[in-house]
Amino acid sequence: MAVLDEIDRKILTLLQQDSRLTLQEIADKVGLSPSPCHRRIRLLEERGIIAGYTATVDQRAVGLPVSVFVSIKLARQKEEDLQRFAKAVATWPEVLECYLMTGHRDYLLRVVVFDLAAYERFLKQKLTRVDGISSIESSFALDQIKYATALPL
Numbered sequence: 001m002a003v004l005d006e007i008d009r010k011i012l013t014l015l016q017q018d019s020r021l022t023l024q025e026i027a028d029k030v031g032l033s034p035s036p037c038h039r040r041i042r043l044l045e046e047r048g049i050i051a052g053y054t055a056t057v058d059q060r061a062v063g064l065p066v067s068v069f070v071s072i073k074l075a076r077q078k079e080e081d082l083q084r085f086a087k088a089v090a091t092w093p094e095v096l097e098c099y100l101m102t103g104h105r106d107y108l109l110r111v112v113v114f115d116l117a118a119y120e121r122f123l124k125q126k127l128t129r130v131d132g133i134s135s136i137e138s139s140f141a142l143d144q145i146k147y148a149t150a151l152p153l
Contacts, residue, residue, distance in 0.1 A: 002047060002049050004049070004153070005034065005043055007030050007031075007040065008040060008044060008049075009153045010029070010030045011026060011030055011037070011041060011044065012041055012044065012049070012050070012151075012153050013150070013153055014026050014029055014030070015041075015053075016149070016150035016151065016153075017076070017150065019053045022042075023038055024039060026041070034126065040112070056149060059112050063114055064112045064113060064114060065114070065115075066112065066113045066114065066115060066116065066118070066119060066140065066141075067111070067112055067140070067141040067142065067144070068110075068111045068112075068113065068139065068140055068141070069108065069109070069110055069111075069112060069138070069139045069140075070107075070108070070109040070110075070111055070127070070136060070137070070138050070139075071105040071107070071108055071137040071138075071139075072085070072105060072106055072107040072108075072109065072127075072133060072135075072136055073104070073105050073106055073133070073134045073136075074106045074107075074113040074132050074134055075132050075133070075135060076132065076135040077106060082100070082106075083107075083133045084130065084132060085107065085130055085132065085152065086098070086100075088126075088130045089107075089109065092122070092126055094111045094112060094113055094122050094126075095109050095110070095111055096110050096111070096112055097109065097110040098110075105137070119138070121128075123136070123138070129134050
């Protein structure tokens, strides 16, 4: 686990809120001059604490209003079965998140699609073609109550 001091946490919080802030703006807000602030940001990047910079895109605004949470149970939980499934999922752009789970299901996926027909195509043409799946359970989100990308630092 990475050791972060208060300034590192402030920098991370600011970047999570708005990664387009200038170095000067960040430095001013955390009480540093730009040079040491820049060094800290670079160190956070080098240590893998800052994994990258992205734009958050509204899925509805780009025509992907349907979110489906898909629970997958494999017939066997052997390593080769887990790897086969993970390798397949990694290639599907519709899957935004995939978690290996404990409990009754092996995987939980968050899938975004245009409509019900698009999900049916995804299900039939991709998901059901992976060997070793025992069951698939789909739950459609009716409304998004909260969505966050910022970690609680």
